[in-house]
Amino acid sequence: xxxxxxxxxxxxxxxxxIERINLHIEPKEFVIVVGQSGAGKTTLLRxxxxxxxxxxxxxxxxxxxxxKLKDKDIPLLRRKIGVVFQDFKLLxxxxxxxxIAFALEIVGASTKEINSTVPRVLEIVxxxxxxxxxxxxxxxxxxxxxxxxxAIVRQPKILIADEPTxxxxxxxxxxxxxxxxxxxxxxxxxxxxTHNQEIVNKxxxxxxxxxxGKIISDRSNASYRL
Amino acid sequence: MKxxxxxxxxxxxxxxxxxxxxxSLALPAISVMTVTLFTSLFLYIANATFSNTINxxxxxxxxxxxxxxxxxxxxxxxxxxxxKELANVKTVEYVxxxxxxxxxKSENAGNQNLLQAVxxxxxxxxxxxxxxxxxxxxxxxxxxxLNKKQFIKLQDPQLGTSxxxxxxxxIDRIAKATTVMxxxxxxxxxxxxxxxxxxxxxxxxxxIFNRKDEITIMRLLGAKPWFIRGPFxxxxxxxxxxxxxxxxxxIKVMFTIFSSSLQASSLGLLDIGxxxxxxxxxxxxxxxxxxxxxxxxxxxxxxxxxxxxxxxxTSK
Numbered sequence: 001x002x003x004x005x006x007x008x009x010x011x012x013x014x015x016x017x018i019e020r021i022n023l024h025i026e027p028k029e030f031v032i033v034v035g036q037s038g039a040g041k042t043t044l045l046r047x048x049x050x051x052x053x054x055x056x057x058x059x060x061x062x063x064x065x066x067x068k069l070k071d072k073d074i075p076l077l078r079r080k081i082g083v084v085f086q087d088f089k090l091l092x093x094x095x096x097x098x099x100i101a102f103a104l105e106i107v108g109a110s111t112k113e114i115n116s117t118v119p120r121v122l123e124i125v126x127x128x129x130x131x132x133x134x135x136x137x138x139x140x141x142x143x144x145x146x147x148x149x150x151a152i153v154r155q156p157k158i159l160i161a162d163e164p165t166x167x168x169x170x171x172x173x174x175x176x177x178x179x180x181x182x183x184x185x186x187x188x189x190x191x192x193x194t195h196n197q198e199i200v201n202k203x204x205x206x207x208x209x210x211x212x213g214k215i216i217s218d219r220s221n222a223s224y225r226l
Numbered sequence: 227m228k229x230x231x232x233x234x235x236x237x238x239x240x241x242x243x244x245x246x247x248x249x250s251l252a253l254p255a256i257s258v259m260t261v262t263l264f265t266s267l268f269l270y271i272a273n274a275t276f277s278n279t280i281n282x283x284x285x286x287x288x289x290x291x292x293x294x295x296x297x298x299x300x301x302x303x304x305x306x307x308x309x310k311e312l313a314n315v316k317t318v319e320y321v322x323x324x325x326x327x328x329x330x331k332s333e334n335a336g337n338q339n340l341l342q343a344v345x346x347x348x349x350x351x352x353x354x355x356x357x358x359x360x361x362x363x364x365x366x367x368x369x370x371x372l373n374k375k376q377f378i379k380l381q382d383p384q385l386g387t388s389x390x391x392x393x394x395x396x397i398d399r400i401a402k403a404t405t406v407m408x409x410x411x412x413x414x415x416x417x418x419x420x421x422x423x424x425x426x427x428x429x430x431x432x433x434i435f436n437r438k439d440e441i442t443i444m445r446l447l448g449a450k451p452w453f454i455r456g457p458f459x460x461x462x463x464x465x466x467x468x469x470x471x472x473x474x475x476x477i478k479v480m481f482t483i484f485s486s487s488l489q490a491s492s493l494g495l496l497d498i499g500x501x502x503x504x505x506x507x508x509x510x511x512x513x514x515x516x517x518x519x520x521x522x523x524x525x526x527x528x529x530x531x532x533x534x535x536x537x538x539x540t541s542k
Contacts, residue, residue, distance in 0.1 A: 076448065078445075083447075089446065091440055093440075102444070102447065106453060110232065
């Protein structure tokens with residue numbers, strides 16, 4: 001599903017974000033990437049969403065070879081990957097419903113389809129009664145669940161979550177993680193970055209540890225260890 | 227096809243909804259556009275009015291060609307015809323000796339001495355041709371024509387034409403001054419238009435800058451550039467539309483209700499009566515022009531201003 005082959009990202013001579021990373025993620029896997037701030041976690045995800053180009057190496061996601069991807073096709077790639085950001089990135093002037101509907105409008109879904117899909121997804125993230133609220137009326141946890149709803153509404157094969165619990169209280173953080181697990185059970189590959197030890201230990205999933213831009217360990221059923 | 231319409235409808239709807247949800251950003255932009263569109267329209271009307279005043283002055287300027295008493299009817303007809311055929315000549319009016327005397331008498335009705343003096347002799351006033359030019363800057367061309375040998379002998383040897391000496395100087399000065407004023411008016415409007423365009427562009431740029439995060443989010447979700455840009459363009463077009471209507475509305479109110487106080491406050495520099503008439507006569511075309519300018523500025527500038535946030539190129 002996701003393949004990184006000797007991928008490096010060098011910003012300048014003094015700053016290497018990622019160095020010769022090899023990573024292979026199977027479909028339906030739930031993988032947690034851990035590492036301290038500045039270790040290269042976010043750069044790794046930005047490479048996958050094509051916000052950045054690698055300096056060298058090969059990236060293939062969902063059968064798309066990034067070397068052959070043209071700039072104008074980047075929107076099409078991004079439609080295939082669901083992304084959840086630490087800072088939610090909700091559209092501030094749109095309601096919860098409209099934020100989620102936007103993801104479907106982009107791909108030209110019909111109004112009928114939108115009206116039936118969005119409430120279903122809101123149910124998955126337990127926000128059915130917040131449909132008409134504006135983002136500023138929601139708590140952090142609720143906003144993050146809206147972001148997740150938006151990321152999964154197009155039923156992507158891959159969901160990338162960049163520190164989705166980073167800005168949340170522990171209570172809300174677990175709500176978000178539970179939703180991610182639920183989505184994974186439905187068959188979506190989940191790639192989660194975090195440095196929340198408790199979450200990693202409880203999840204007992206495959207854990208990839210990055211330090212100074214390199215993968216220093218890759219273990220399944222693992223706990224947090226730096 | 228249906229999908230294209232759905233997308234178009236969604237872009238349009240998002241533009242309208244965003245407009246109302248972002249009123250706090252819209253109001254400053256609309257205010258700036260209204261003020262500049264108002265000032266441009268007012269300057270345009272002022273310039274048209276001023277032009278009209280200049281034309282009125284110019285229309286009063288003519289050259290009088292004094293004719294010799296010895297001129298025969300056929301010579302007069304031929305001369306008149308040839309002058310009329312000159313490109314810069316608008317009208318040629320013949321004033322006979324008798325008419326000249328009648329005019330002289332009516333102009334000096336209060337001065338018995340002068341009236342007596344002309345009555346005592348046979349009519350001393352010459353007949354004349356009153357030539358009105360189209361362009362007072364090119365009177366010299368007419369004068370050169372009149373100075374041709376065959377025409378000189380038809381003219382009164384002492385008086386010749388009125389375009390000479392002090393009078394020539396005065397006419398030339400008026401001609402030069404009116405040309406400068408006209409050019410200054412056009413130049414002023416052009417500079418103002420350029421400055422206003424820059425101000426409007428910057429205002430829209432700021433409004434869009436404030437929402438650049440929104441654009442980034444949409445890009446990350448995989449929206450195509452025009453799907454992101456569309457609503458911004460619709461919003462900016464609405465700014466332009468509203469500004470155009472408000473600015474022309476304010477001018478309409480100004481000319482309708484405050485016409486007399488405007489006349490008083492303009493110190494007679496501007497013929498408000500003519501300005502009002504000009505505005506009312508051209509109301510629909512001015513409205514159309516304002517709308518076109520407002521919409522075009524909104525659309526073009528928002529396209530340019532969103533461009534930098536829409537670049538899909540990834541960093542290498």
